Every structure is written in C-alpha cells, then in structure tokens.
Amino acid sequence: MIARLAGLFVLLAVPAQAQVVGDDAELVQVRPGPKRHFNGDQYDGPGKVRAAYVVAGDRLVAGEVRGKYRLVTFVPAGGGRHTTGWIESAALTRVSLPRATPASWIGDWTGWYADIAIARGARRGVLKASGEATYGMHDKDRVARGAINFGSFDGEAQPSGDRILFSDELCTVSLRLLGTYLLATDNGNCGGLNVSFSGVYRR
Template identity: 30%
Template sequence: MDIKRILGGAVFAATASFLPLAANASCGWSDINLQNARAAVVSPDRVHFVKHGDSANHCPSDGKECRAKAYLVRGDMVLTGTREGDFVCIGYVTARGDMLLEWLPAASLDTPPADVQNPSDWTGTWRVFDNEITIAPKGDALAVAGDATWRRGDNVHVGDLQGVVKPEHGQLAFTSTGDGALPYAQGGPDDCRIKMVRRGAYLLVEDNDKCGGLNVTFTGFYKRGVNKKP
C-alpha cells in the first residue's frame, strides 16, 4: 500500500533520531508506543493529514488552515496512538522507509479484525529509515538481528542487536549481549534491552538507548517490503 502524496510538507514530522515533535498539539513517537499502539485502516477514498499545532494555529481541527497537502488512501494501514478530540496521532512507514507521525480524523479509520490487529507472524526483514531488523525461524524460537544508524552531517554512529528468543504474551523481549541474548529482566541499566510487538503490518520496537553509539536507537515502527536506503 503506497502513500499518495505531495510529501514535501509531510516528512518534517519525523526525524532520523525518532524525537517527538515540539508543538502545542504534537504527534510524536511518545504518542505511539508499545502500550497504546493499535493498527487501523483508512476507510475513505482519500484522507488528508491534519497539521500539527503551534503558536500560530489551533490544529488539529477541521478548519481549512489545518489541512495538509499529503494524504493517504483507502486501505492504507497505520498505527494509532494518542487522541486529541476528534483526531488521532498516527504512524505510517512509506515505501521509501520514511516514518511519518501525523494527525488524522479518528472517524476516517477502521479497526481490523483481531488476527490482523495482533498477527502471530514475525519473520522477515523490517526497515525504517536506515534501521533494519531481520527475524528468521530457528528451531522453536526466532533469531533476531538488527543494525541501526544515526547520521548528522559527517557524523555517523551505529549499533546492532542479536539474539535467539521466543515470543511470550505476544512480545519479544530480551537483552542483547553482543553474542547472544539474555532474558529482558536480567539486563542491567547499561545493557542493550529490547522489546518488540506486532500490530497490523508493523513491528514496533522499543529499546533503552544502550544499543549503540551516541543517539543510536532501534525505537520506532518498522515495515516489511520497504526499500533499503542507498
């Protein structure tokens, strides 16, 4: 499902470091997380993103001044998070691997069936921005390997994770030790600790910012079938 958009005004809503936006009514990573994220499907033929709030407007609202140029179409799947009146903060990963964090009218979204909402399949190559996570079956468990990159000008910091783990209660949670995995609870404050869940077409990941160099994080939501960054 490809986004149909004029994306110049939409990509600003997400940064490679996954930092939340600063606005009066912002929609950022903290609004879509492992605890509240749900899959939803766009129901109208076309629905435009709604602009974020700042000191110059009262967005999100249904006023024309809050209507963005970029839009999604019927059948596009998103993640939902925090709700602000009639609007909900959503996440979407484009075919290019960009992560968008935007407002949409809540009435424009339908909830998929339980088997789509909480799918049991994990395997594949998942990407967003420069980050990549591969999950493959290994016996009765799953082998997880990932690479994350943070870029700012000529500065490039990287990180990685790996482990063989089993899903428990719909979640993969473990401590990556560099050559394997320990249970999540056995990790210390300076160890790379990871949690993952599946929602619809997405893999949501949350780490403790200890999985690589400065500013490197796996935190975000990933999608299969996304083009690898050059």
C-alpha cells in the same frame, strides 16, 4: 526546559511529545471516502493541514487521541520514510488482528533509521533477531563529515503472542507485532549517541 531570566533559572513546562508506539497502539484502516490529509505533527499536535495524505484502505499505526484527531503513522510496504501526523478519528476504523504465530514474525523489517531481521532459531519456537541502526544517515552534512553513529544487537528469544523481547548485553529491544507493522522500543543502550531501534517497521 530551563530558561535563564535576570540571573535566575526558571523551569518551563514543555508539552510532552505524543507517541504512536505504545501499549495503546492499534492498527487502523482508512474508511471509504476522500483522501485524508495529515494535520500537524507529534510535537505540536493537530494543526496545519499538510500535503501528505492517505487513501481508503491504507493501514496505519494509531496512538494518542486529542479531541477529534488521532495520531497515526504510515510506512509504505518495504519500509522507507515514515509519515506521522493527526487524522480525524471518524475517518479510521480499527482492524481486527489474527493470532500471531512464530512464522508471522519472520522477515526483514525496515524502519527509517534501523533494520531488524528475524528468522527461526535453532530450537523449536525460538526466533533469532539481528538489528542495525544509525543516527545521521539521512543528513547529508553529517554523512559528508563522517559523523554517523551506529548500533546493533543480536539475540534469541521465544515470542509470547504478539510480543517478544531480545537482549544483547546492554541493549534490550522489545518488539510488538501489529498486523503488517512491527513496533519496537529499546532501553536507550543500543549504540552511539542518539542511536535507537525504537520506531515503526514494515517488511
């Protein structure tokens, strides 16, 4: 962040946003016990206890660790609004994942701002994917003004274990299968301003 002070521009250090979608992401399950409330958010770190919570048996995507807390994201089955925050690591246990097969990928995956459909391709072992993403669709004011940005991609590729990469002209989308979740990251060239496929999805 750059601030102007007495005619001078000063570079201010801004804490990096914590990430739950990354190479270190794991599938975890809430241990038996009381319901676990989310703390803080990915922008400011652990903090105020929130009303949102998970219960024993819920499965979450877990990322960065800070002190006794771990950043997690929960998405309900079928997709929908994400809940991301910090939960005590002691309340979570890592889930062992079965080996991914081509059939493991197939389905309609729903995120908060985007959807990705994956089906069998024309050739053996190949998958085809199509995705549509928006920015501003959940903002009533932007919807009223017609200020919604869009993006899409289509492609075919062969998975390598729990990972697959789709490229469509300028847009590249990398997917990772994590149990009942699908993690996506893109190259920032997949549509209009602020449109992104990066995020967490469920079927």
